[in-house]
Amino acid sequence: LHTLTPLAALLGLAFALPAQAQSSDATTELERVTVTQGRGQIRSVQGLTKADFEAAAAAGQSPLATVSRLPGVNFQSADPLGNYEWSTRFTVRAFSQNQLGFTLDGVPLGDMSYGNLNGLHISRAISSENVARADLSQGTGSLDTPSSSNLGGTLQFYSSDPAKAFGLQVSQTFGSNNNRRSFVRLDSGASDLGAVYASY
Numbered sequence: 001l002h003t004l005t006p007l008a009a010l011l012g013l014a015f016a017l018p019a020q021a022q023s024s025d026a027t028t029e030l031e032r033v034t035v036t037q038g039r040g041q042i043r044s045v046q047g048l049t050k051a052d053f054e055a056a057a058a059a060g061q062s063p064l065a066t067v068s069r070l071p072g073v074n075f076q077s078a079d080p081l082g083n084y085e086w087s088t089r090f091t092v093r094a095f096s097q098n099q100l101g102f103t104l105d106g107v108p109l110g111d112m113s114y115g116n117l118n119g120l121h122i123s124r125a126i127s128s129e130n131v132a133r134a135d136l137s138q139g140t141g142s143l144d145t146p147s148s149s150n151l152g153g154t155l156q157f158y159s160s161d162p163a164k165a166f167g168l169q170v171s172q173t174f175g176s177n178n179n180r181r182s183f184v185r186l187d188s189g190a191s192d193l194g195a196v197y198a199s200y
Contacts, residue, residue, distance in 0.1 A: 045137045046070050050160060053131050059171040060181040062123045063131050063157060064090050072138055080175065083123045086114040092138055095152020101145050104157045108146045118148070122157060129171065129183055130199055132160035162195035163187035 048067060056066045062082035068075030068090075078087035090097040090112070098111040102119070104126060110119015138153045145154045166189035173181040185199035 044139075045135050047133060047135045050132050053128060053134075059129070059173045059183060061128055062088070063126070063128050063134065064088070064122060066128065067134055067136060067155065070136055073136070080179075081181075085112075085121050085123065088112075088114070088121075092136070092153045092155075098149060099152040101147030101150025101154040102157075103145060103147065103154070105159055106146065106156075108148075111149045126157065126159055127183060127199060129169070129185065130160050132158045134158070162190075162197040164190045164195065 048070070052069075053063070053066050056069055058081065060081050060083070062075075062077070064075050065077070065082040067073055072093045074089075074091045075082065076087075076089040078084055082088060088097075090100070092100055098113050098116075100111065102109040102112050102122065104122065108119060109122060109125060110116050112119060112121045135156045135158075136153065140151065140153070145156070147154065165187070167187045169183070169185040169187075171183045173179065183199065185197055187197045188195055
């Protein structure tokens with residue numbers, strides 16, 4: 001058995017107290033952690049934020065083109081912005097877009113195929129500048145997703161809220177082959193009546 005003498009115990013305590021006081025005075029900045037909670041979500045859900053859309057997308061680019069940066073996602077289109085619906089091909093882990101569920105703010109968009117009878121393409125539903133975030137669940141889609149085609153996964157888009165401050169956002173795109181696109185968004189700012197925005 002090893003026993004501590006009273007002098008050794010006091011010396012150990014004397015050296016431990018300043019170190020403990022020093023560590024409590026120093027501030028440590030922790031890494032930011034995002035926790036997502038959802039009913040029945042037992043699969044991997046990958047998300048893109050508004051900052052991801054702003055950093056990755058050219059003005060007027062289809063939101064699907066930005067989502068294609070996630071692993072397992074493939075997006076192809078004949079036009080550079082990805083808005084030509086007839087030529088658009090979108091797959092998630094080899095599931096084609098008519099096997100995926102798409103929603104915007106919880107409203108089903110159908111399978112987003114060209115000429116479909118059960119929905120609307122995301123490029124027609126919302127401008128990429130107005131997308132707040134997108135969540136992609138690969139594999140079988142969530143049971144609470146309103147879709148008849150979410151066999152291979154679910155892609156949920158969420159529109160941005162009106163800004164709390166009055167503001168105007170304008171962007172203009174020019175390109176080859178007579179490519180022109182304008183975007184304007186006016187935010188009313190928060191008031192007693194609420195807040196709204198209009199964009200074109």
